[in-house]
Amino acid sequence: MRVVKKINNNVVVCLDQHGEELVAFGKGLGFQKVPYELTDMTKVTMTFYKLNYQYYQLLKEIPTEIFDLSAAIVERAQALIPRILNPNMIFSLADHINFAITRLTHYKSAQLPFSYDVEQLYPQETDVGYYAVRLINRRLNIQLPVSEVTAIAMHFVNSQTNDLATNSSVNSDDEMIKIITKIIEQEYELRINQTEFTYNRFVMHLRYYIKRMKKHEQISENDNSKLFNTMRHDEPEIYLVAKRIADYVDSQLDTNSNDDELFYLMIYVKRIVNKINTQA
Structure with missing residues (x-):
């Protein structure tokens, strides 16, 4: 070779x-x-x-030790979950782990929700989540909260679904994503490079956000308000853009996005704006 x-x-x-x-x-x-x-x-x-371009970019952004952890977790999942997993799971999970560590560093007091519903509905995936958190904490000498069990479990739940591109509603979702992209471009008077990995990661988040809203299964817990309020105070422009996006989605789907969904929209909008500003 x-x-x-x-x-x-x-x-x-x-x-x-x-x-x-x-x-x-x-x-x-x-x-x-x-x-x-x-x-x-x-x-x-x-x-x-x-591998497509997005994953090459991810390899440059994320430390190798995170990929090693992700591979070990996926190997464990393959032994516990009797269903076919998405072959790109190692990359999406590594991205999540890296982001979780970043969130822990910047918002140490923040706690994302642990869902007992997920534990009951997806016991095998939850077992993988517990294994993953223990392994990450031990190898990296950090202390991820137990709420990461749910987040990682849902990663494996989602990895068993078909490609979003095969969904019958993908065309309408794509139209919504186009309008959301224009909202950001108009608010910040910029042009988003839609080939960038940061943008494609945002699009994937939007697809799952729209999917959750359609199924009335949005993230909804009571323990996340401090994190949301901190970011809203520190990033008022980001908040207003995220709120405009959420209001648009809600108007299309007759839903009501909560603060947890707004918080994640803010994070992804901030990533895109920061990426463009650093390239300017």
Whole structure:
């Protein structure tokens, strides 16, 4: 196998014996000057074929140790959950773990909700969630709250669903997403690069947000108000844009988005605006 590009010290892009491109994980694979022939395949811990641009960007943003954790958690899930998981689960879970650690760093007193409903409805996925939180806390010497059990469990619940693009309502959802994108562009007088990974991550959040609202299953707990109020106070413009987005969605679906949904909209809007501002 020929290593042709370094992503970081432990992740490289390779060509296999048939000339097919893949991404390989393994300690120190990126230390050697590329290109080179990799002959010791025992150094490779994971390989992925046909990764799209979004996942390449994620590999650059997130530490390798987070991907190692995500892989260990997914392996555990495959043993506990008797259903097919999305093959890209390692990447979406790594993204969530990285974000959870960031949230813990900046909002140490904040607690996201733990759902006993999820525990009852999805016991296998919840078991994976408990395993994941214990593993993350032990390996990284941090203290994620027990509420992360629910968040990680729902990641595995969602990973068993079909691609959102096959949903019969995808066209109407896409129209809503286009209008939401224009709302941000108009409010900040900017143009969003829709090929950016940050934007695509926002679109995925919007799809699940719209899906939750349609099913009347939005995030709704009483323990998240301090985090929401802190961010609303610190980022009033972000709040107003998120509120305009939520009001638009509610007008289309005859729903009423709560503060928890607003909070997550604020986080993703802030990511997009910050990304554009740093590139200006």
